[in-house]
Amino acid sequence: MEKALEQQKMWFWIALISSILAVVGIPMIPIFASAKIWWLMTVGIVFVAHGFYGLALYWMAYSNARRRVRLIYAITEENILTLDKLAAQISYGQRETDLMIKKLITDSYISGYYYENGTLIKREEEKKTRLVRAECPACGAPVDAGEGECVCEYCGTHFKVEVKLK
Numbered sequence: 001m002e003k004a005l006e007q008q009k010m011w012f013w014i015a016l017i018s019s020i021l022a023v024v025g026i027p028m029i030p031i032f033a034s035a036k037i038w039w040l041m042t043v044g045i046v047f048v049a050h051g052f053y054g055l056a057l058y059w060m061a062y063s064n065a066r067r068r069v070r071l072i073y074a075i076t077e078e079n080i081l082t083l084d085k086l087a088a089q090i091s092y093g094q095r096e097t098d099l100m101i102k103k104l105i106t107d108s109y110i111s112g113y114y115y116e117n118g119t120l121i122k123r124e125e126e127k128k129t130r131l132v133r134a135e136c137p138a139c140g141a142p143v144d145a146g147e148g149e150c151v152c153e154y155c156g157t158h159f160k161v162e163v164k165l166k
């Protein structure tokens with residue numbers, strides 16, 4: 001979330017400052033042309049040209065960064081984990097949202113999730129579902145265990161659990 005928020009902030013300032021410079025640049029051109037201060041007139045031209053080419057891009061980058069923050073918030077804070085609901089939440093197309101979710105994972109904006117068939121799954125939940133009820137081979141006590149080595153909490157016996165996937 002931190003990284004996404006920082007990028008949102010960064011693009012906002014770049015877009016805002018470029019917008020201001022473009023607006024300031026417009027009157028600079030005729031004012032300094034008539035005053036024959038050529039270098040300041042040139043600065044005005046650079047501000048305006050920079051704004052002309054850059055502004056749409058910067059504001060677009062800002063709006064994307066903002067959308068990404070909202071998407072991360074929806075996933076991690078509001079626990080919305082399906083593609084259709086996430087797309088609705090951020091008012092964005094499903095295909096585009098799908099790409100965004102994949103990018104969140106590959107660029108490590110969110111961790112502890114994997115994404116499959118339009119659904120995000122938390123990794124710890126995946127582990128929980130793999131827990132099985134096993135029986136201690138020494139004392140017969142029921143033990144909730146994951147796959148592999150485990151210890152009976154009643155008698156301390158170490159034993160191995162094999163999970164048969166259905």
Ligand SMILES: [Zn+2]
Nearest residue numbers: 136139152155
């Ligand atoms: Zn036992």
